[in-house]
Amino acid sequence: MAPERKTTIMDIARLTGLSKGTVDRVLHNRGEVSKKSREKVMEAVRELGYEPDLNASILARREVHTIALLVPSDEKGSFWELALSTLDKVRENLLPMRIRIRHFSYDQYSEESFRDACLGMLESRPSAVVIAPMFRAGTLTLVGVLQQRGIPYAFIDSKLEIDGYTAYYGMPLYKSGYLCADLLTGGKEISDVLIVRVHRDKERQSDPTVNRRAGFMDYMLQNCPACTIHSRFIDPADPDASLATLEAFFGEHPQVRHIVMFNSRVHLLLPYLRSHPDRERRVIGFDNLEANLQALRHGYITMLIGQHPDEQVGLAIQAMADLIVFGRQPVRRDNFMHMDILTKYNIEDY
Amino acid sequence: MAPERKTTIMDIARLTGLSKGTVDRVLHNRGEVSKKSREKVMEAVRELGYEPDLNASILARREVHTIALLVPSDEKGSFWELALSTLDKVRENLLPMRIRIRHFSYDQYSEESFRDACLGMLESRPSAVVIAPMFRAGTLTLVGVLQQRGIPYAFIDSKLEIDGYTAYYGMPLYKSGYLCADLLTGGKEISDVLIVRVHRDKERQSDPTVNRRAGFMDYMLQNCPACTIHSRFIDPADPDASLATLEAFFGEHPQVRHIVMFNSRVHLLLPYLRSHPDRERRVIGFDNLEANLQALRHGYITMLIGQHPDEQVGLAIQAMADLIVFGRQPVRRDNFMHMDILTKYNIEDY
DNA sequence: AAAATTTCCGTGAACGTGCACGGAATCCGA
DNA sequence: TCGGATTCCGTGCACGTTCACGGAAATTTT
Numbered sequence: 001m002a003p004e005r006k007t008t009i010m011d012i013a014r015l016t017g018l019s020k021g022t023v024d025r026v027l028h029n030r031g032e033v034s035k036k037s038r039e040k041v042m043e044a045v046r047e048l049g050y051e052p053d054l055n056a057s058i059l060a061r062r063e064v065h066t067i068a069l070l071v072p073s074d075e076k077g078s079f080w081e082l083a084l085s086t087l088d089k090v091r092e093n094l095l096p097m098r099i100r101i102r103h104f105s106y107d108q109y110s111e112e113s114f115r116d117a118c119l120g121m122l123e124s125r126p127s128a129v130v131i132a133p134m135f136r137a138g139t140l141t142l143v144g145v146l147q148q149r150g151i152p153y154a155f156i157d158s159k160l161e162i163d164g165y166t167a168y169y170g171m172p173l174y175k176s177g178y179l180c181a182d183l184l185t186g187g188k189e190i191s192d193v194l195i196v197r198v199h200r201d202k203e204r205q206s207d208p209t210v211n212r213r214a215g216f217m218d219y220m221l222q223n224c225p226a227c228t229i230h231s232r233f234i235d236p237a238d239p240d241a242s243l244a245t246l247e248a249f250f251g252e253h254p255q256v257r258h259i260v261m262f263n264s265r266v267h268l269l270l271p272y273l274r275s276h277p278d279r280e281r282r283v284i285g286f287d288n289l290e291a292n293l294q295a296l297r298h299g300y301i302t303m304l305i306g307q308h309p310d311e312q313v314g315l316a317i318q319a320m321a322d323l324i325v326f327g328r329q330p331v332r333r334d335n336f337m338h339m340d341i342l343t344k345y346n347i348e349d350y
Numbered sequence: 351m352a353p354e355r356k357t358t359i360m361d362i363a364r365l366t367g368l369s370k371g372t373v374d375r376v377l378h379n380r381g382e383v384s385k386k387s388r389e390k391v392m393e394a395v396r397e398l399g400y401e402p403d404l405n406a407s408i409l410a411r412r413e414v415h416t417i418a419l420l421v422p423s424d425e426k427g428s429f430w431e432l433a434l435s436t437l438d439k440v441r442e443n444l445l446p447m448r449i450r451i452r453h454f455s456y457d458q459y460s461e462e463s464f465r466d467a468c469l470g471m472l473e474s475r476p477s478a479v480v481i482a483p484m485f486r487a488g489t490l491t492l493v494g495v496l497q498q499r500g501i502p503y504a505f506i507d508s509k510l511e512i513d514g515y516t517a518y519y520g521m522p523l524y525k526s527g528y529l530c531a532d533l534l535t536g537g538k539e540i541s542d543v544l545i546v547r548v549h550r551d552k553e554r555q556s557d558p559t560v561n562r563r564a565g566f567m568d569y570m571l572q573n574c575p576a577c578t579i580h581s582r583f584i585d586p587a588d589p590d591a592s593l594a595t596l597e598a599f600f601g602e603h604p605q606v607r608h609i610v611m612f613n614s615r616v617h618l619l620l621p622y623l624r625s626h627p628d629r630e631r632r633v634i635g636f637d638n639l640e641a642n643l644q645a646l647r648h649g650y651i652t653m654l655i656g657q658h659p660d661e662q663v664g665l666a667i668q669a670m671a672d673l674i675v676f677g678r679q680p681v682r683r684d685n686f687m688h689m690d691i692l693t694k695y696n697i698e699d700y
Numbered sequence: 701a702a703a704a705t706t707t708c709c710g711t712g713a714a715c716g717t718g719c720a721c722g723g724a725a726t727c728c729g730a
Numbered sequence: 731t732c733g734g735a736t737t738c739c740g741t742g743c744a745c746g747t748t749c750a751c752g753g754a755a756a757t758t759t760t
Contacts, residue, residue, distance in 0.1 A: 008745095008747085019709065021710055021711075021749085022708085022710075025708095028748085031709090032706090032708055034707080034709090037708080037709080052746085052747075053446070053745085055406075055446060055745085055746080056405075057746080057747055059403070059715050059747070060747040061715085061748065061749095062715095096405060175698070178695055340688065340690060341696065343533075343691070345525065346688070348522075348686075358716055358717085359717065360716080368740090369739065369741075370717080370740090371740055374719080378718085381739090402716085403715085405715085405717090406716035406718090407716080407718075409744095409747090410719080410744075410745055411718065411719095412745090
């Protein structure tokens with residue numbers, strides 16, 4: 001109830017008999033200050049429980065920091081378009097903190113373009129970096145450089161099993177595959193399932209589908225050991241061939257009623273599903289792209305396992321901003337985010 | 351790329367030939383200022399695209415605003431404990447904005463305690479109020495007072511069909527009942543379902559279960575017209591009687607395999623479920639209380655429809671803070687938030 | 701021991717806004 | 731036309747930092 005002013009830099013200056021300039025120097029450990037003074041100040045800070053006033057701090061700050069964002073390019077209708085959909089808002093929120101976000105994108109199927117993006121990114125002299133890694137090797141060398149320069153970095157979407165990153169925000173990938181299997185089978189034993197894959201996914205070594213497939217397979221092994229698992233590749237660039245592939249498959253295996261894809265492009269199945277309606281069929285995919293949501297609404301897809309990639313981007317950037325401004329590490333390093341189960345009845349308010 | 355300073359209050363003072371004091375007066379329309387000056391300033395503001403610097407503004411502000419939060423009491427293990435679990439963090443975030451949150455709680459089954467809480471709340475002279483309404487009449491009179499005093503207010507959890515509130519954050523209640531029915535039946539026709547209700551819920555007239563039940567009933571009517579809908583009341587204060595009620599019911603109707611509750615206390619069924627295991631049974635409830643999550647993990651409950659009540663609280667408060675500080679209304683008034691479908695496989699990262 | 705360094709630290713001007721104080725201009729009635 | 735009321739508006743300090751500048755103190759050099 002008391003008015004209780006917060007303790008300011010001047011309070012601790014008075015207490016230590018030093019000046020605010022010196023206090024500032026030890027707070028940001030810049031410039032020269034004697035050991036004795038430094039300790040007196042730190043002691044006083046602890047005692048008075050000093051916390052800097054963010055508003056005053058930002059107001060007075062000269063330099064603006066930049067956070068670099070390194071993600072696959074956000075083509076229309078893609079997962080990454082979804083992930084970056086709220087970037088402008090994040091940017092706006094951080095601007096008053098004198099923090100600028102620079103966005104560098106690369107072709108998620110070209111390791112060379114990733115290297116190029118890395119170089120351009122490094123040239124912007126960022127204070128921190130947020131990375132969505134698709135290529136193992138390239139990411140490792142990038143991380144090496146960052147570590148050497150003392151630039152903190154965070155992962156989103158998927159991560160490498162290394163140490164040194166500040167934070168990770170993303171789905172628990174293995175478990176998402178496990179859950180997917182449970183939803184697809186409805187907890188019952190089934191006889192056949194078709195996994196549809198995209199050719200080009202094979203070229204990446206660090207993307208989400210790897211772990212998802214592993215989780216799926218383990219579930220089937222444990223709960224549905226007798227099930228035959230079929231697998232086919234389709235080509236997103238060639239819808240006709242893809243359709244033909246599926247028709248050939250189902251011509252041979254008409255008994256297969258369960259279909260699953262582990263990336264965000266289950267909507268690629270639409271041409272086939274539409275021309276061969278079947279009320280008994282169950283189809284599950286990932287991510288709430290608009291095309292997927294449409295298919296869900298119309299009943300072509302049974303369920304989607306969704307995430308909020310825009311939140312992951314936002315949280316990762318926010319974490320780095322906190323690190324820069326407050327200098328404090330995030331509470332948790334690995335932030336596994338909730339998987340949403342979407343049906344036609346709960347997508348509207350997503 | 352240019353350094354491009356933001357336009358300040360001084361810029362528009364210079365442009366208009368007035369002083370920053372006058373500019374300040376029209377910006378906050380306080381004090382006396384001639385019509386001519388006011389217009390010149392507004393014109394200049396538009397022309398230069400002036401936006402106040404939030405940091406400087408907060409730094410310079412004298413008075414601290416208070417936002418009052420009026421919700422049912424957060425007893426241990428209750429829904430409202432969950433809802434308020436992140437209140438301290440919200441509070442902390444708003445403190446640098448010179449905004450204080452005061453929390454007033456009432457017994458959700460006593461209209462009198464609600465009135466008392468209202469009085470105490472009004473005495474705190476809040477700049478804005480966030481309300482979780484349980485009683486129709488009491489809330490209406492409160493709203494009347496607020497309106498008269500010009501204090502803006504927002505609803506969370508459920509709302510009254512009136513005009514005048516600034517924002518609403520909550521589940522789409524009717525739809526949540528509809529979804530619940532779809533998940534319970536799995537899209538198939540079923541023969542019987544048991545709705546378990548809590549006696550005391552009848553005494554409130556503005557709580558979420560009303561609309562949920564309506565959505566559920568409509569789904570059943572449309573998709574499962576032959577289904578018999580049973581209904582029983584239990585008493586949370588008397589577990590033994592509740593157990594007896596359920597045992598009596600299932601003694602008479604052993605064929606019933608589907609059970610649903612529309613409030614957050616599906617965990618009350620646990621004693622019965624545990625002593626009468628049945629792998630074919632499906633049980634669905636609402637809200638991710640720890641007790642419910644436990645039951646889900648152990649397989650006693652099949653699915654939960656969850657929400658993030660803490661987010662609703664946070665967002666509502668944030669919206670009011672924005673209104674106070676920036677003076678701008680929220681983009682959307684009714685914010686229907688996503689319903690989460692929880693199974694034992696996706697609860698961990700919730 | 702004075703000069704030249706080096707180390708340490710105090711001063712004061714920003715940053716952009718809020719607000720109290722009181723001065724100047726205008727108006728009004730007698 | 732004059733005094734007082736009213737309306738309008740300018741000035742300047744405060745908010746709590748950051749940071750450059752340069753002075754004082756300590757240390758080393760000659």
